[in-house]
Amino acid sequence: MKILSWLPLLLFYSVALQAQSNITIKGNIINDLEGYDEIYFKYKGEPLDTVKVVNGNFVIIMPFRKDDMPWIYDEYTLKKLGERPFGLMAEHPGTIVLNDIDVRSFSFRISGMQSAIDYEEFNTLSQSTHTDIVKELQKKYPVTPEYTRGGDVSSEYRAYNNDYIELFNKYTVIVLEKFIKNHPDSFAAVRVLKWNMEGMDAETIKKYYALLSKKRQNSDEGKEIVTFINALKSSAVNNQIKDFVLLGPDGKNVSTKSLRGKYVLIDFWASWCGPCVAEFPNIKELYGKYKNENFEILSVSIDKSSKAWLNALEKHQLPWLQVRDEKNSEAYNFAVSAVPVKILIDPKGKIIMRDGDIEKKLSELFGVR
Incomplete structure (x- = not known):
């Protein structure tokens, strides 16, 4: 009983x-x-x-x-x-x-949880800039370029997308600064700063970090931002990479150190990332051109799901080295807060380029193909 x-x-x-x-x-x-x-x-x-x-x-x-x-x-x-x-x-x-x-x-x-209310305010501020971005794009592109040509993403659309990203980043930092100033103690403020650091330099991130309350600076997210700032400095062009070892789809270790002696393009991506997937045809073309040169590609997925990663590999048939960084620890060592990110290293392991026109750089290194 x-x-x-x-x-x-x-x-x-x-x-x-x-x-x-x-x-x-x-x-x-x-x-x-x-x-x-x-x-x-x-x-x-x-x-x-x-x-x-x-x-x-x-x-x-x-x-x-x-x-x-x-x-x-x-x-x-x-x-x-x-x-x-x-x-x-x-x-x-x-x-x-x-x-x-x-x-x-x-x-x-929206009502209830304060973080959700604050985040929706940030979204509303961000959406209000969309009209400005569209107006600036239309000055250069009266008509949106065709997305694909012959099954591949067109070079015109890539240029259009790069310009869009540049304008988006330009307006995002304006909204970000305004939002953090108005909500320094909000969880949404530290989280959106963490999510929007990609493309910013270390000093800009420090400037916005300083606007946060001490509580948010000392939170787990705040500490991750400090780690990211330090990683951004250590992974800058001309620095030596911090070597890592991750598992490939066959369960075997792949290390960056084992690739010494080659130019290596490290491509951070995820199966759920549309822009990452859209770039695969272009990466395949680069690999086809230079795979017989002193060149290798190492794709680092940040997928948390092994199944999603393996399904994407099967679907897209990517013939170069693949590994998964499920905890995003190596991504953070390279200051990767959003994907895609591409880092080119030389045969001695020195970083020689981060994003930018990788194709042009490779043609300079190996000659036009």
Whole structure:
């Protein structure tokens, strides 16, 4: 009898502990969904899960993950307008509420967890700059270049995409500075700084880091930013690389040190990264041109899922060296906060280029092919 008397209490604590480790996302949709009544949700790189919209309302319960962000989108938008996922930033387990979702105008009001509220404000600020970016692009490209030609990404589109990224980075730092100044103690502020460091120099990152509160500077994310700043300095052009060893798809070690004597292009990528995948045809072309020279490519995936990585390798048939950095430790040693990133090293292991026109550099080293 004593054992039975404890069961309700144990069940209560079990439910309470489970709630403490989950994110609950509640929402209500104001539109007629015309039968498209599913909400999709997932963490990046993982399979989709779904819930039904019932009488305009839905509830998603998913495990909290400290270093990840849940992404959701609705079936109506997918069928009518195409996939438009959006992320919700959760600092801790708890509840996020999406009020009065209009799937046609893609608008809603957010309440509940403060980190999610702050992050949506950052997104709104970022989206307001999109018109400015489009206007500047249209001055140079009255018509958007064709994406592919002969099955490969066209050189015109690559140039267009590079210009877009440059403008995006230009406007992002403006929004970033404004947002951090207004929310120095927000989890969203330190997280968006961490996520947008790629392309910034060390002094610019230090400037924005200094705007954060002491609490956020001393948080795990703040410490990672300091580590990134140091990595950015140590992985700059003309520095010697920090050698690493990672596992290839066959389970065997691959080390950068074993590649001494060759020019090596280290390509950081992920299976879920569209721009990474779009560059594969160009990388294959480079590999075909120079593989018989003193040249090798080492692709470093930051996929957390081994299955997603291996499936991508099978699908895209990449004939050069492949490894996976599942903990992103080596990516951070090279100050990689977003992919793709390409680093070219010389036969002695010295960094001679980071991103930029790799094809032009290789033609200078080996001659035009």
